[in-house]
Amino acid sequence: MSDTSLEPGDQKTARSDRSVILYLSFLGVLLATGIDIALPAFDAIEEGLDGSANISLVVTLYVIGMALGQLVVGPVADRLGRRPAVLGGLALYAVGAIASALAPSFNLLLVARLVWGLGAAAPAGLRSAVTRDLYSGDKMARITTIMMAVFLLGPIFVPLLGDLMIRVAPWPVIFWFAAGLAVIGAVWCVRFGETLAPENQRPLQLGKIWQGVKAVVRTRVTAGHMLANIFLTGAFFIFLGSSQPVFDQVYDRSSQFAVFFALTGALTVGPLIVNNRLIGRYGARRMSMLACAGSAALAAGAVIPTLLLDGRPSFWLWYSWLVLVTSLLTLATPSITALALEPMGELAGTASSLLFFSGFAFGAVLAALFDRLVDDTVMPFVLGFALYSALGLCCLWWAGGSSEPVGAAQE
16 A cells, blocks of 8 residues: 655654554544444353343443534544544543442442543544544545455454453453553654644634534535434434344344344445445545445335334345445445545534534434334334435435535625
């Protein structure tokens, strides 16, 4: 792979594309570890800390912390630089992981998980800002696509690793392991260096922060892709929130859910690698539009057949459809991220955090509207995908390719 340009904030450092991908992918693995490594330990945590009634809060509090942290980490990173913000986040990540390992009660474990999620906000949200500092245009979309492919390996292997660890040691070992990964990430962050040029740092003042937020949401191409990301994240969260109930209530295959969940992630990696080459040939905007249009067409085309089959198509027909639509959504995401951040420049930290926060917060709300309707049919699942993919496609069309402010465009 080629070398990136010299680092804006540290002109002595030059990085290859491979080193950038490995570093930022590792930060993504930290994000996945915070969620996925706890899943195999649910039974052990329930037994050890008596959290059976609310065990899902172990994940929920982590995600809430991660979303709330985005409101702070972006402006801080635009003022102090990416490296201090990531290091501070990793320190909080390690504190939360260690506190989780030492928690004497379930309630204190939940507090620790919230702190852990707040720390995870920095490596989760600033990966895109660092990428924007070093790349632009289709090259950024290609780098982001490769990182997404590596990130998807997390949900496949991290739960398996967690399961192996709790077979040979008490459940807190998985949290100590996560803390160790945070230390490795901090060392790597120091060696990787700063990517934000000093002249691009912005004052950490409420008025300046608000001006930055307004600049982000008033830039048409960024606002449009941010809206598209919200709708497509909503569709993806339907997959995360409703797949298990569909496996259980519709197809009576709850014991097979973990295997098929991992398989879905694995089947998406190949298309992402192909998509990386296609972006280089056809461009990020065209590929994001095609992927979103394909998802919308597949979802809308499944509505009438699903109705005719009383909302219960054969399992293999439904699962094949699921792999296709989720793969297309996953293909669109890296390009949408790159296109949203393209015009942001020194506001990349704020824009990246807003993109991440809005996707998580509003996407979760959109998904909940359909998750609660799932009973003994897949119809809510299909309708949700069709609606949100279509709305996402409309937002991509509205965003266009211009970085002109919305107000100016209207004038």
